[in-house]
Amino acid sequence: MQLIITTGKNQHYNQSKTTMNKYILLIALSISLFSCKENSTNLKKKLPKIAIAGIAIESSTFSPAKSHIEAFHPVTGEVIFNSYPFFSKDSVNRNRADWYPTLRGRSLPGGITTREAYEEMVEKTLKMLKENLPYDGLFFDIHGAMSVVGVDDPEGDFIQRIREIIGNETLISTSMDLHGNVSERLAHHSDLITCYRMAPHEDALESKKRAVDNLLERLESGKGKPKYKAWIPVPILLPGEKTSTRIEPGKSLYAKVDPLTKKEGVVDAAIWIGYAWADEPRNHAAIVVTGDDKNEVSESAEYLAKSMWDVRNQFDFVAPTTNYKQAISKAIKSDKKPFMISDMGDNPTAGGAGDVTWTISELLKNKALINSNKQLIYASIPGPNFVAKAIEIGVGGTINEVAGALVDNRYAPPVRLNGTITAIKHGDKHAETEVVVKVGNISVIVTKKRKPYHRKSDFTNLNLDPNNADIVVVKIGYLVPELYDMRGDWIMALTPGGVDQDLDRLGHKSIKRPMFPIDANMKDPNLSTRFIPLSHQQKNY
Incomplete structure (x- = not known):
């Protein structure tokens, strides 16, 4: 840009100065915008x-x-x-x-x-x-x-x-x-x-x-x-x-x-x-x-x-524990609702197969329970064939079919459930389809695939009211917060399964020994710090 100044022509000078200032302003603005864009890119x-x-x-x-x-x-x-x-x-x-x-x-x-x-x-x-x-x-x-x-x-x-x-x-x-x-x-x-x-x-x-x-x-x-x-x-x-x-x-x-x-x-x-x-x-x-x-x-x-x-x-244990017989006996005698029993040995939230039928089989033949007329909810047992049959029959129909023990039959065979279908629900992420069959005073939840029952809505979605049930048996260990807050009373039953609470009975062979409490009288171990090399430092395993 060339600036021309003519002596005595102030108007021409002022105009040229104004033009120059405009150019400077434009250049400054361009630099500023470029700088902002560059800073934004850097950011x-x-x-x-x-x-x-x-x-x-x-x-x-x-x-x-x-x-x-x-x-x-x-x-x-x-x-x-x-x-x-x-x-x-x-x-x-x-x-x-x-x-x-x-x-x-x-x-x-x-x-x-x-x-x-x-x-x-x-x-x-x-x-x-x-x-x-x-x-x-x-x-x-x-x-x-x-x-x-x-x-x-x-x-x-x-x-x-x-x-x-x-x-x-x-x-x-x-x-x-x-x-x-x-x-x-x-x-x-x-x-x-x-x-x-x-x-x-x-x-x-x-x-x-x-x-x-x-x-x-x-x-x-x-x-x-x-x-x-x-x-x-x-x-x-x-x-x-x-x-x-x-x-x-x-x-x-x-x-x-x-x-x-x-x-x-x-x-x-x-x-x-x-x-x-x-x-x-x-x-x-x-x-x-x-x-x-x-x-x-x-x-x-x-x-x-x-x-x-x-x-x-x-x-x-976080709650009182006992064997199945004493647990159900205590529940039958209790007037607290719901009396919750954790069926722990086959707990699917700990890695159990979820289809061990031992506990539900014992419940169905328990005369004291049957004669008590106490309303019990059992959650749950997988049975894909049972569920398919129930869908064919429909809600309100009678079903006589077996469920469970397709994966883990070490403790009991498939259980036969002969009762009335009271609910069928599709679409659960884990169970896929859930069926409720009422056998006398026991409502059994049968699922296409295994599912732990953690929330009140898991029951109410199936038209079951756990708060007003006398006894609720769940395949869980310690109760999750929602069930814990809902309990009238609670006991954990030491039942058999893949997550048996009796570790001695499981028979570990590959863990490092000695190990407490399996080796209850072991000497005090070395609990001093072992510094692990950082990830970029050489270490072979």
Whole structure:
């Protein structure tokens, strides 16, 4: 641009000056817009790139049942966000990173997972991870008690295969159930790791969010991997029904976790009870603490390990327990409604096959119950052939057909149910179809596929009123909150099945020994810190 100034021609000068100012303003505006666009681009580039993956199941190796691919209801891509309220479109966390969800498979607890199902889900996950490499982080959402045919440590195997794809620099934050198992391999490949602090698991979503929050904070701050991981295996193997955080000593033990995470130099701390109904070397309790201060991390881990070992003899069932005969006798005599009985041995929420007929067979021939006229609801027994026959007959018709014991017939054969069909309901995610048949004063829920009954609506949807029933028998161990709040009274029956509460009767062969309480008089173990190498440091398993 050329500026011409003519002496004595102020008008021409002023016009030229105005033109020049306009040009300067336009240039400045263009630079500003370019700068904003560039800053916006840079801001977007700074968002961490995080993948999501996970397979979750609790698998009993003492049940003849097997878990196939359909049990996991695997979903891929954006649908995964629906499982996490903290990933809703308007959530803060959703906007703190660029997310790449791969595969999420989550099954009801059950029998050992087939190798085919495991490989199909793992290979699909790995393929999807390859599509968007590289990643800054990965949210690894697992249970931790998956057993797979021919694989000793499935979660350890899975995360190691993920590392082979994404590399060792990507931060992995692992979220687990406190009934999961933390092998040394899983701890090595996890940079951050946490688990629930409540049983029943009322803090499940809170714990998963904590795993995500920790991951985001370490990436955004540039701190990266915590410098230290303290792992202490604790030789205790107990069922969840003896380690509930509703009662002591579990309540006070788990209350010690959160204060440790507030210490300078500690990122997170966790106690795993472990899973008692699988027989692998990794099945035992464990402590893991992560952080940047070596002394604080070590001291915190040893404090939790010692605290757990010190109270090992205090763990007991969360509710009164007895054998079946005494449980039903007490229920018949009680005037409290509903009197709830946990049929524990075949509990599908712990990995039981769910179709053991022993308890329902005993109930149907119990003369004291029949003569009492007490109204009892039994939930539930799978019987696909029974359900198909009931659909043919319809509500109001009479059915005489067998159900149950197609998978686990070790304790009793299929049970014959001769009664009136009072309800048929289709569309349940797990059961698919549910049928209620009334046999005398007993209403039996028969399902196409096994299903645990956790909520009042599970009953009311079938025109059953659990609040006004005299007795409700459920295939569950400790009652989940909704049933717990509904109970008039409650007892846990020590019944047979793949998740038998008598661990001695199960006969573990592959766990590390000695193990409390199987080896009740064992010597005090070494509970000193074992520092696990960081994921980028060499470690062979």
